[in-house]
Amino acid sequence: MGARDLLDALGDAGMSVAAEGDRLVIRPGSKLTDELRAALREVKPELLALLRGAPDLRQPGPAAAACTVDDAARQRYVARLLRLHWPKADAEAFAGRLVERDRSGDERVSCFECRHYWPGNCANFRWAGLGERIVSSELAGLLQRCSGFAPFQPK
Ligand code: SF4
Structure with missing residues (x-):
């Protein structure tokens, strides 16, 4: 490496x-x-x-x-x-x-830091309060507080 x-x-x-x-x-x-x-x-x-x-x-x-x-x-x-x-x-x-x-010290997060995110989609959309799994690039690029967020961890 x-x-x-x-x-x-x-x-x-x-x-x-x-x-x-x-x-x-x-x-x-x-x-x-x-x-x-x-x-x-x-x-x-x-x-x-x-x-x-x-x-x-x-x-x-x-x-x-x-x-x-x-x-x-x-x-x-x-x-x-x-x-x-x-x-x-x-x-x-x-x-x-x-x-x-x-x-x-801002505690807001973005979708790209979330383990549930992959391009264009949220695998945890119900917990996130979304009506569907599609996540636009505009939403993914927002700093937000999301109840479904979980930090990305590599395998
Ligand atoms: S759970 Fe929230 S932060 Fe995570 S990908 Fe879905 S909408 Fe984004």
């Missing part, structure tokens, strides 16, 4: 990754499996280089660390949206909005 794939896998599993000096900081570390630890060891230099690719990383300190986390999160969101066949420009714009949401 390459560094970018590993970053995506960690993000999909609910973990954040940041570079602090020569260290990789994974939160929450309690979610790391032995397999993921081994994969991290294998690609550590590549992953550090990838995380340091954020422009603000030229400035050391807490602001740089925050930028790293934001950039890693943005990349994970873009990757997830692209897997769900979102156009690249839309995926990048919405990923930026989601990073802002995370920063602000």
Whole structure:
């Protein structure tokens, strides 16, 4: 698994990754499996280089660390949206909005973060209060509070 794939896998599993000096900081570390630890060891230099690719990383300190986390999160969101066949420009714009949401503490969610969503459809539409399973791209791209939401977890 390459560094970018590993970053995506960690993000999909609910973990954040940041570079602090020569260290990789994974939160929450309690979610790391032995397999993921081994994969991290294998690609550590590549992953550090990838995380340091954020422009603000030229400035050391807490602001740089925050930028790293934001950039890693943005990349994970873009990757997830692209897997769900979102156009690249839309995926990048919405990923930026989601990073802002995370920063602000806004608790609303989007369909694309939900395990019940696949392109154009909601498998949990009754619990979501929808009359049918069809979910338009406009609805999927809204931040909302949904009673049917369950976070996406990769198998
Ligand atoms: S359960 Fe709610 S958040 Fe999940 S896909 Fe359906 S409408 Fe979207």
